[in-house]
Amino acid sequence: MATASHLIELANTIQTQVTEFQKLLAASGQPDPSLDLDAPSPDFAAAGLHAQDVRSKLLDQIDELHDLLLTPQEMLLGTAPTDFVSRHALDRFQVYQKVPVGETRTYTQLAEATGLPLNVIRRLIRHAITQRIFTEPTPDVVAHTPASKLLAEDRNVRDYWGILSEIVSPAAAQTANALSKWPQESGSKKRETAGFYLATGKTVYQVLEDEPETHNRYDSAMSANRNNVLFSVDHIARGFDWQSLGKGTIVDVAGGIGTVSRSLAKHFPELNFIVQDQPEVLAQAPPVEDESSKARITFMEHDMFTPQPIKDADIYFFRRVFMEWDDDKAVQILRNLTPGMTPGKSRVVIADFYVPEPGEAPLWIERKFRNSDMLTFVLSNGGSRDKEAWIKLFEKAGPGFVVKNVKPLKNSDMMITEALWQGE
Structure with a gap:
């Protein structure tokens, strides 16, 4: 006490x-x-x-x-799952945008603009005000706060809350039922036994494939944390000794539009980068604008479930890739690297979400880790790996991999796992 x-x-x-x-x-x-x-x-x-x-x-x-x-x-x-009610409704009826930044609107004006009854729009906004979203400077007059202003101006942040409300919440409500129905499959990363599948009859990836509008909103939502210091790629620059590679080559596997490679290229002007991904992903990559990096970053179409075509690279790098896949698929990805790897030289470096041991991180950060873990659990029966799980993953991939380091990145949501390839 x-x-x-x-x-x-x-x-x-x-x-x-x-x-x-x-x-x-x-x-x-x-x-x-x-x-x-x-x-x-x-x-x-x-x-x-x-x-x-x-x-x-x-x-x-x-x-x-x-x-x-x-x-x-x-x-x-005091835990209130109804916090999402007002956020979802205000997003659906575009209330954030209906209050111009720097101006005010009355509840009557917002009722007319949304088509909702006056008492309903007032209840929704006053509920949001308790979360510092909007304020009521004078009776019945609504103005922005920094939070509601951000929601009005930043589509990514709006879409983040929209996806949580429309996709995550229904899946979360069915997760206990999924555990009851498929108790032995829980945590197996089999997407057909997740709460989301029970709620929709599809995996989250099938929904994204079938519904382009939802897919676009999902991608937008995933960009909402672009300015969050916990997700900053600067942590990756500090979390591994890239400088020691000299003029080495980094293969950025499933590297998207090259966000990490672009950042590392600025920090380490001798390194060369090959960004690999599916053609439809690479098609969205903007040109490399940094003059000092242009010649050192190339893009290549590649499916990580096929053998790696780039041989003798120093590092085969993955960022936020393995959290999506069960151990069998993850082992397949790792094994597909070995045809190109040079024993005693080539390494795999993975930056991915992890689950800390209790007390290893401040509670507010551990809560974020475990919320992220629950998010993947309800959507795809997946989850973040802890230190032991990362080590076991490489053991499953074969004795040729020797884990050299597994460490959390300070002030980040991710962990760096490094494994040397010593050959069969």
Whole structure:
């Protein structure tokens, strides 16, 4: 049981850390965070790694203080799955865009614009206001907050909440039923036994293939975290000794439009990159604009379930690929690399989501890890691998792979796994 002295100690620690964090922001030229609509948005990453560490500790300590001030009953009953109701409805009726940024609208005007009854639009918006989405500066008048402004202006963020409401929520509601129906298949990554399949009669990938509009929205939603420091590709640059490769060659397998390769090429001007993916993915890749990188980044059509055509590369790199596949498919991907790999030289480097051991990461970050794990679980019966699972995956791929390192990337949602190919 927490004592009063612990509360005071925790509050004092928070005050000290807030003071330090504010100084770090100021030193980097960043403004104080503010909920005012016109306030500039601080770039926490620009404040440096130490500032990110302090911020992470603060979020954890503030969460602890908040939870200590709740009774267990309040903590349990305060969880509200209905948070999505207003977000989904306001998105569906385009309410975010119907309040021009910098202007206000009355509930009556929004009722007329949406076709919804006045009492319904008022209830929905006032529910959203409790989540700091919109504000009511004067009675019956609606204005934007930074959150609702972002939803109005950023399609990716709107689509993220839309996908959670329309795809994830129905799957989550059926996940316990899927576990009851297929208990031995749970966590097997067999998509036909996931909550999503029970809810729709299709796998999530079949739905995306059959419904182009949903697929476009899903892709848009996946871009919503592009500015999230936890997903930054800069962590990959810092998390592996790329510099030691000199003029080495990196094969970016299933590398999409080359996001990681473009970033690494700027950090390491001697490295060469080959970005591989399906032709329809590569067709969306914009030209490489950075003059120093153009000659060192090439694009190649390749299916990772076929033998790797590039031989003698230093690194065969994967980012956020293996989380989608069960061990059998993942082993197939790894085995398809070996025809091109040079024993004692070529390595596989994987940056992917993982599940930390309890207490290994701050609670607010671990909660994000486990939410991500649950997301893939309800959609495809998949999940993030922990350290032991990554090691076992390479053991299944064959004795020629020797795992050299498995480590979380600091201030990131991902882990780097490195394995050397020593030959059959």
